[in-house]
Amino acid sequence: MDKNEKLTNRTPWWWVPTLYFAEGVPYFVVNNISVMMFTKMGVPNGDMSFFTTLLYFPWFLKGIWSPIVDVVKTKRWWIIAMQILMTAMMILLTLTLPHPSSDVVAGGHTPISMFTITLILFIVAAFASATHDIAADGFYMLAHSPSSQAAFIGIRSVFYRVASVFGQGVLVLIAGLIERKTGNIPMSWQITLGVSAVIFFLITLYHTFALPHSSEDKPRIDTATSTTGDNMRELANSFMTFIKKPGVLLAIAFMLLYRLPEGFLIKLCQPFLVHPIEDGGLGLPTDLVGTVYGFFGVIALLLGGILGGIYSSRVGLKKSLWLMAACMTLPCLTFVYLAIAQPSNVVIITIALCIEQFGYGFGFTAYMLYMMYFSEGEFKTSHYAICTAFMALSMMLPGFVAGYIQEAIGYVNFFWMVMVCCIATLLVTYFVDKKIDPNYGRK
Numbered sequence: 001m002d003k004n005e006k007l008t009n010r011t012p013w014w015w016v017p018t019l020y021f022a023e024g025v026p027y028f029v030v031n032n033i034s035v036m037m038f039t040k041m042g043v044p045n046g047d048m049s050f051f052t053t054l055l056y057f058p059w060f061l062k063g064i065w066s067p068i069v070d071v072v073k074t075k076r077w078w079i080i081a082m083q084i085l086m087t088a089m090m091i092l093l094t095l096t097l098p099h100p101s102s103d104v105v106a107g108g109h110t111p112i113s114m115f116t117i118t119l120i121l122f123i124v125a126a127f128a129s130a131t132h133d134i135a136a137d138g139f140y141m142l143a144h145s146p147s148s149q150a151a152f153i154g155i156r157s158v159f160y161r162v163a164s165v166f167g168q169g170v171l172v173l174i175a176g177l178i179e180r181k182t183g184n185i186p187m188s189w190q191i192t193l194g195v196s197a198v199i200f201f202l203i204t205l206y207h208t209f210a211l212p213h214s215s216e217d218k219p220r221i222d223t224a225t226s227t228t229g230d231n232m233r234e235l236a237n238s239f240m241t242f243i244k245k246p247g248v249l250l251a252i253a254f255m256l257l258y259r260l261p262e263g264f265l266i267k268l269c270q271p272f273l274v275h276p277i278e279d280g281g282l283g284l285p286t287d288l289v290g291t292v293y294g295f296f297g298v299i300a301l302l303l304g305g306i307l308g309g310i311y312s313s314r315v316g317l318k319k320s321l322w323l324m325a326a327c328m329t330l331p332c333l334t335f336v337y338l339a340i341a342q343p344s345n346v347v348i349i350t351i352a353l354c355i356e357q358f359g360y361g362f363g364f365t366a367y368m369l370y371m372m373y374f375s376e377g378e379f380k381t382s383h384y385a386i387c388t389a390f391m392a393l394s395m396m397l398p399g400f401v402a403g404y405i406q407e408a409i410g411y412v413n414f415f416w417m418v419m420v421c422c423i424a425t426l427l428v429t430y431f432v433d434k435k436i437d438p439n440y441g442r443k
Contacts, residue, residue, distance in 0.1 A: 024163025176287025
């Protein structure tokens, strides 16, 4: 038995957990660590929110270049190549991270222009990460049998969430502990990025040898011209059939507005937790945010998602929609309370954050189910991909302006504004509820 045959026969336990951990880590480094890092470096909320939202564009646009991944080279080649590129970007981020003076950081007016190279490296890492997502999901469907795919669907989800805890919890905790010990904020994030680079290098090295070689995973370079043209035509056809679907405008409105409160909230919740009390924040140390928000908050989010899936499978999308919409909106009141009361009790803060994250996890289930419901038909896969693009856009549009609005009106008024945005969620829920098949989503 040769080397490739041994790899082909290797159990998915050898590579599925690490592959989906590797899929999650760069996503959370780019989209979450960047928010916390720029905030702690003293970048104003407006610039921080706008430029970190730009980093999300590759995930919004990845469907455009996905045919290239399908045509050129193998999925395994793309996975290894993108992991090498992401490792290189993390190393360069570590080596080139600027060190603004402590006075500039404390003043909260660090110019974003100081981080131009950092942003460029982040955007390259983002494109590599989005491309890696395409290749990893494709490889997952090729490298083992349909029955094995079904058996491991939960495993891949669990390890992607483990990456979430690592990215939002462990890495922030490391940065906070170093900051607490040294008082040097730039160095704390530089070391944290270095830790990310080392871990990702080890994962890349492991996958170079551990990822199987599938006989189904073949490059189609010989027919690149015709295949690319066919893919482009199919993509155009999927868009045309999508916009011709009955109720498409209502569906788009739902996909853009259902998460509107969370779209504003998600960019400012971490800055709110760490900003000084005199600036309207809670003044929590970085390591505590890593524990409270990145660990307990993520666990509450996962629990909400799990229970949401169980509940919706029993009663269906239509009967669960209003309860989930309420859970998506009402827990936002916890941030109004935190901004007004500014409690110093960590237990109270943790409970409030867990309530909000649980509600979001529970309510988000309806959103995912609705996208699957609307995508039903001949072009189910393509239409679902288009829906996910609108899902990304629903987070990007509020993210561009959230920081500037908060700077203009303060945290208390900003969180009250988020509550007003809940009206949009309930409004689109009201109209969509009338169109849903009562039996959809039930076992």
